Amino acid sequence: MTAALLQVHALGKRYRLPRRSLFRAPPALTALADVSFSLPSGRNLGVVGESGSGKSTLARLVMALEPPSAGRVCFQGQDLQTLGAAALKQARAGFQMVFQDPYGSLDPRRSIGQTVSEPLLLLGVRSRAERRERAEEALAAVGLRSTDLGKVPHEFSGGQRQRIAIARALITRPRLIVADEPVSALDVSVQAQVLNLMQDLQDRWGMSYLLISHDLAVVDLVCDDVIVLQHGRVVEAGRAEQVLRRPAHAYTRRLLAAAPGAESAGFSN
Amino acid sequence: MLPVSLLQVDQLQVTLSTPRGTAVALRGVSFDLARGQTLGLIGESGCGKSLTALALMGLLPDRAQVAGSIRFDGTELTALDEPAWCRLRGARIGMVFQEPMTALNPLHPIGRQIGESLRLHKGLSDAAASVEALRLLDRVQLPQARQRLAAYPHQLSGGQRQRVVIAIALACGPDLLIADEPTTALDASVQREVLDLLATLVADTGMAMLLISHDLALVADRVQQLMVMYAGQVVESAASAQVFSQPAHPYTRGLFAARPRIGLARGTRLATIHGRVPELDAMPPGCAFAPRCMLAEQACRAAPPPVLHWQPAHHARCIKPGVTA
Numbered sequence: 249m250t251a252a253l254l255q256v257h258a259l260g261k262r263y264r265l266p267r268r269s270l271f272r273a274p275p276a277l278t279a280l281a282d283v284s285f286s287l288p289s290g291r292n293l294g295v296v297g298e299s300g301s302g303k304s305t306l307a308r309l310v311m312a313l314e315p316p317s318a319g320r321v322c323f324q325g326q327d328l329q330t331l332g333a334a335a336l337k338q339a340r341a342g343f344q345m346v347f348q349d350p351y352g353s354l355d356p357r358r359s360i361g362q363t364v365s366e367p368l369l370l371l372g373v374r375s376r377a378e379r380r381e382r383a384e385e386a387l388a389a390v391g392l393r394s395t396d397l398g399k400v401p402h403e404f405s406g407g408q409r410q411r412i413a414i415a416r417a418l419i420t421r422p423r424l425i426v427a428d429e430p431v432s433a434l435d436v437s438v439q440a441q442v443l444n445l446m447q448d449l450q451d452r453w454g455m456s457y458l459l460i461s462h463d464l465a466v467v468d469l470v471c472d473d474v475i476v477l478q479h480g481r482v483v484e485a486g487r488a489e490q491v492l493r494r495p496a497h498a499y500t501r502r503l504l505a506a507a508p509g510a511e512s513a514g515f516s517n
Numbered sequence: 518m519l520p521v522s523l524l525q526v527d528q529l530q531v532t533l534s535t536p537r538g539t540a541v542a543l544r545g546v547s548f549d550l551a552r553g554q555t556l557g558l559i560g561e562s563g564c565g566k567s568l569t570a571l572a573l574m575g576l577l578p579d580r581a582q583v584a585g586s587i588r589f590d591g592t593e594l595t596a597l598d599e600p601a602w603c604r605l606r607g608a609r610i611g612m613v614f615q616e617p618m619t620a621l622n623p624l625h626p627i628g629r630q631i632g633e634s635l636r637l638h639k640g641l642s643d644a645a646a647s648v649e650a651l652r653l654l655d656r657v658q659l660p661q662a663r664q665r666l667a668a669y670p671h672q673l674s675g676g677q678r679q680r681v682v683i684a685i686a687l688a689c690g691p692d693l694l695i696a697d698e699p700t701t702a703l704d705a706s707v708q709r710e711v712l713d714l715l716a717t718l719v720a721d722t723g724m725a726m727l728l729i730s731h732d733l734a735l736v737a738d739r740v741q742q743l744m745v746m747y748a749g750q751v752v753e754s755a756a757s758a759q760v761f762s763q764p765a766h767p768y769t770r771g772l773f774a775a776r777p778r779i780g781l782a783r784g785t786r787l788a789t790i791h792g793r794v795p796e797l798d799a800m801p802p803g804c805a806f807a808p809r810c811m812l813a814e815q816a817c818r819a820a821p822p823p824v825l826h827w828q829p830a831h832h833a834r835c836i837k838p839g840v841t842a
Binding site: 298299405406407435436437438439440441443444447462463464465466468469470471472488489492493502503504506507 | 561562675704705706707708709731732733771772775776777778779780781783784785786787788789790793
């Protein structure tokens, strides 16, 4: 049996809302409640659900960008909450993130070289030559040229920008990439290119993806396992082909029915 | 009797000025839209679909040059001055935009925003406009409409905001509704509700609708006619079911093939359209799609292909329509 790369146990997150009255406790919003799953190395997990279902909150907790209100996130057996700041910084090399909007996630004033190699700087790689070499390697892996290092984001199309964002995630040679709606801002033909690229990279380096998407067809293509979130809770979990082709929960069926082209694919329950 | 044409666009050409000189962004777009008819306009970013919508609403950038003709109910629109456009927009042509947050004014309650065009175009009093706004909110199925008249946009969800935008577009009972990516910013299940609502409203009111989207599958079963645009031109047009069952243009087929579908085995390679859309100032001399087309031959690269009447009422800008390999 392979050890779990990522283990999430009874994870919960509550946000305090603004006080409505001076004399009452401020109301709280439960964004995530009692979420547990385990992602073995080399497999991909899809997280689906509508907006507000807690998908992105889950991503932020897994990335240790926010502390959970309950439960824990273990990456390669280490509870991220127990790590000190310095240790967490080093551990971050193992898990990286790709965001939805390739226009908003790249700093428009920085060169591609600076953007892509920044994670190395944070990890304390002092040698400029090494940073440059690894940035070239990461860009080559996503199909861009080393001459692109000196350019700035506006010189690239949306699909190319998302490749740059993926290169930035790859540069630390992570074992896990958390991808929050990585293709939903892209045109259909470009989407296909980026999805193929993500699979090529996995074939080559064997990392895992935690893929957050509202597009069930994308999840079905990329992921081995799926969890379905509704109001912050897991309502269905299992193998992708089981959950997406023979859904057990009414909410999953509703999501499937709402997927464009569902009728033509023969889903009409 | 043939349906009376409401909108006739003939050889519409739009030239934009860019820092690198002028660029022809729409290169001879022609189509007809009859009253009560629904037309889908499909294409990827930069193909000119939104520019087409802006031209139809007189909202092109100041320095854009327009050639060709847009006739709306007998009036030539390309020659209109701004005051005449203002009498048309929001009154006889309604618009729904992509992003319901930016389309609404965050500082005004929604009831007031819905009433604005009624006060402006129909001269309604504040009280009458408010009554009418409530009726419109009911019509777009916004729950608790009466309490929501005084709500501000930030108090509504994305789907609810888009319903408000649709209510504004419907306020004056337009003959034509232009919806530019109306559901792109919304959740999948909300997308479906909003598109169903639009379809119902079109059927009830008999207005014509131009529905613009980058997503073929999303609009296909909600419009009668479909046009596919590429690099500023319409490359295929036919009844929507026809485009689905027998796509004629290699680009249309590429779009179908590139979309993942539920049921594909894990790790299946998606068919891609290799390369990218040509820059406006560097259009190839022949077919604009030829550099990316697997079927392109010498003739495709030599001269722009004519519009072929492949089948009755099924046109394609391709010399080999329907050829698959």
